[in-house]
Amino acid sequence: MRIELRDVCYGYQPERQVLRHINLCFDGNQSVAIIGQNGAGKTTLAKHLNGILRPTQGSLLIDGTDICDWTTAQWSSRVGYVFQNPDDQLFLGSVREEFSFGPRNIGMDEAAIGRRITKVAALTGLQDKLDAHPSDLSPTEKKFCGIGAVVMMNPDAVVFDEPTCGQDHAGNARLHRLIAELKHEGKMCLAISHDMKFVAANFDRVVAIRKGEVLLDSTPEDVFSQTDTLRESFVAPPPITRVAQGAGLADTVFSVDQFIEAIRNTRSK
Template sequence: MKIEIKNLKHKYPSGGEALRGINTTFEGSNPVAIIGQNGAGKTTFAKHLNGLLRPTEGQILIDGESISDHTTAYWSKYIGYVFQNPDNQLFLETVRKEFEFGPKQQGLSRHEINDRIEFISDLVGLKHRLSTHPFDLNATEKKFCTIGSILMMDPKIIILDEPTCGQDVEGNQRLAKIINYLKNNDRLCITITHDMKFVVRNFDQIIVMSKGEILKSGNKYNVFSDVKTLLESHVAPPPITRVGQALRLKDISFSKEEFIDHFTRRIHQS
């Protein structure tokens, strides 16, 4: 599935501009992180990708078809959106019912739905919580319940809005497993996040936003080597990366192992 964004603009009813002419393309299955400070327009941008918001100006084409040609419900079959706040998404009496709801609307058989529940509930760590009311789950479990409910519909693209908020180490590891699963199954994961450690561990492709515009897009080495863009977008690289940059190491470091290797090489070259 290919999403083309052409001169996308979005204005609030008050007249303020949230998006100021975005041009980019999403294609393939390499996961993409969207980063930038609060108010950069990340969530507003992402909500246009499945029709939750509609452009004030510009075009969004999905496999060549304008997003304006169909309803959000239609596009949700192909592009799933997981909200930052799970309470805005959960509405049924049990985790199982949350998981069943989307596939039922798609017309899947009971057998297909049960097979998906078996796999997805294990993937998101809720296999033994299917009879639990979603609002009796803790914050981490709620987040995985919303992710699971979207995965149950098997969209081609899934958008995660700040999935690491409130997550512990185990939760981040589970998220990484889910992102890897999507990539290996030819599904594109687009993630909005402020967690730069999580970004460099799980995403090679990054989009940097500021004030409703894309300042830079590219692989993580290009993005985090561009100090000017990071300053303009108020994005701080991971701590180990900043240490390497402060020491003016030739190569950028995203892990302790990389840092030690790059630092050792510089000593030997001195």
């Protein structure tokens, strides 16, 4: 899959532009995190990727087709969107019904739906909760129910809006495995996140947004090494990265093991 944003602008009101001349391209099974302070335009940008919002200027193409040529319902089978708050997404009487609803409405046959329920339930850790009402789930389980309902449709790309919000440690670990599995299957994963530790551990590319414009677009190592520029988006690198930078280490590190190795490299010089 290839998603191209060409000079995309958007304003909820004509006099207030939220996105300003965005030019980005997402390709293949890239995993991309979109970061920035509240109000920077991250969610507005993400909601353009399957037609929830449409550019007021410029164009957005998916595999060469303009987003405006199809309805949001049509795009949802290609680009899945997981809302930050699962209560904005879940509305049926059981996890099984939530998982079945999307695939059934895009014409997936019942046998295929059954196979995907088995797979996605295992991936989301909801094997024993399929007949539970979503309102009876824990916050972490409810989050994964929303994720599972989107993954069930087997989209080419999945957009996660603040996926770690409300997650516990086990939930974050499961989310890490889920993103890795989607990438292994050739899916594109894009996430809006304020959790820089999660971003550094799971994504190959980071796009920093400031006041509706792209400030930085590169690897996590490159983006989080540009502390002065990154500060303009009111985002700080992960804690272990900041410790290493404060210690004057040349390497940009994202884990304790990398921190120790960077110290060893410094001592050996």
